Amino acid sequence: MTSSETPAAPTSRTLPPEALDEWLAALAAELGVDPSLVPTATILDVARDVAHDVARPAAPLSTYLVGLAAAQRAADGEDLAAAVRDAAEQTSALAGRWADRGQE
Template sequence: MSTNTPLPPEALDEWLAALAARLGLDADLVPTGLLLDVARDVAHNVARPAAPLSLFLVGLAAAQNGGSAEDITAASAAATELALGWPSEPQ
């Protein structure tokens, strides 16, 4: 059953644990706060639809570089830096 009602904040951990399990990942390795910060910065400084796509690219880059916590942090930092410097007017 699907709904258009978003999850309440307290259900986020439950959702992430279930999705991580379904994808064969360790939910404890997901830096939720860091990724939400990247999504916020991209959504506010680039465009809202760019946020989920940017997180996909962060994850892909981290995986290609080894997938460690440091790789996720580095890819997240690069995305945030680019987003925060993104021009507000189209060029």
């Protein structure tokens, strides 16, 4: 690179909040999923709780497991939205207990 060239600004990998719905709609379409089935606030709450109380890398893995658990329960006849809420509550509760175990 010569002195007259300026390096390109690094591309931000952070999605602005206003683009989140657009991204989720595009991904849902790509994956063949109804975007209305994505409880965004619930999943983000779980990710926050796990990242804060357990570890940041545990957040995406935990939300994936919430989805798997809910899908399994829905396949067994449970309402999907209720299964997601329940799995999310269980996950957040475990994360809180996980954080508390170091304070004993």
